[in-house]
Amino acid sequence: MQFQALKLVYFSPTGTTKKIVEDIARGIDHGSVEVIDITRPDARQVRLQTSENDLLIVGVPVYLGRIPALAGEWLRTLQANDTPAVGVVVYGNRAYDDALIELADILKDRGCRPVAGAAFIGQHSFSTDTTPTAEGRPDARDREFAEAFGKNVGEKLQAAPSPGTVPEMQFPGIRPYRMETCHPYKKGTPFWNVDFIAVSDACTQCGTCAEGCPVGAVDPADSRVIDTERCITCCACIRRCPVHAKTIKPGLVMDASLRLYSNCRDRKEPECFL
Ligand SMILES: Cc1cc2nc3c(=O)[nH]c(=O)nc-3n(C[C@H](O)[C@H](O)[C@H](O)COP(=O)(O)O)c2cc1C
Known part of the structure; x- marks a missing residue:
């Protein structure tokens, strides 16, 4: 089976998911790739339609054992045709x-045929200099x-006469999903609505953190002001700060x-399902 367009979708506040899906695309080696980065709020205003002539790769981080609610919401607007x-x-x-x-279920529900899947490891969003969980991953x-x-x-698809001939894939996981999704507007989950970011005097108000926030929670006029109701604790503002002015302060997220x-120091390895 030949596909005409390779479409790469990712939600990646701290950049690890982006790296992995780009590497996967490089391996497929299809020439032109359409990149749909849904990390920023404005990008999630645009809907996507795909056909049986496309190959779609969707990468998302794991938030509390589920996919991030914002990414799930956008994916549920996808219009795919086989x-x-x-x-x-x-x-x-x-753990994932x-x-x-959950991701495969949504893709299938929106008209995709999941032909493969994978779980990779990225530096934990909550890792710090003193708690460097999965530091430097993906390496x-x-x-x-x-x-x-x-x-x-790529080889699997080449060998298949059509998407319909690829046997249905099974992925690890349990339905109903065990954890409640991390929804920024739903209260009650352990991390939401927490005031956890310390801003030091090193902050130059360059605006990089406001620019990179996936939910517009950092005030563009004053980077010290963070809307804790909107914040999804993704730590993009901390990771992206060019002068390391933002850190995790003592509290729930630091705990x-x-x-x-x-508890999670032993190196885990990527898993692929083909
Ligand atoms: C709110 C939140 C919840 C997370 N939950 C999990 C989890 O359940 N299991 C896990 O191994 N990592 C978890 N992580 C870590 C991220 O999945 C991981 O760091 C990922 O590489 C981040 O992707 P990104 O760099 O594309 O943003 C969580 C991170 C955040 C911010």
Whole structure:
């Protein structure tokens, strides 16, 4: 089966998911790639339609064992017509729980045919200098693995006469999904609506953090002002600050960071389902 267009969708506040899906695309080696980065709010205003002549790769991070609610909301507006699709989740070396099965379920529901899937490891969003969980991941080994996975996906599709001839895929995970989704506007989950970011005097008000916030929670006129109701604790503002002026202050998120560092140190490896 030949596909005409390779479409790459990702939600990636701290950039690890972006790296992995780009590596997978490199492995597929299709020439032109259409990149749909749905990290920023304005990008999520645009809907996507795909056909049976496309190959769709969708990458999202794992948030509390699920896919981020904002990414799920956007994906539920996708209009696909028998589109072969690859779901990819990236997690911070704890677990991906039901995120991959949830992603595949949404893709299928929207008219895609999941032909492969994968779970990769990225530096944990809550990692700090003193709690460096999965620091530097994806590393060179992960990225080679991602590229090889892309190559295998390309070969699998080449060998199939049509998307309909690819046997239905099974992914790890449990239905109903075990954890409640991380929804920024739903209260009650452990991380939402927390005031957890410290801003030091090093802040130059350059606006990089406001620009990179996936929910517009940082005031563009004053980067010190963060709307804690909107904040999804993705830590993009911390990771992107060019002068390291933003850090996690003591509290719920720091406690999680400490816990993760003591409990999730053993290196996990990527898993591919083909
Ligand atoms: C709110 C939140 C919840 C998270 N939940 C999990 C989780 O359940 N399991 C895990 O291993 N990592 C978890 N992570 C870590 C991210 O999945 C991981 O760091 C990922 O690489 C981030 O992707 P990005 O760089 O594309 O933003 C969580 C991160 C955040 C911000």
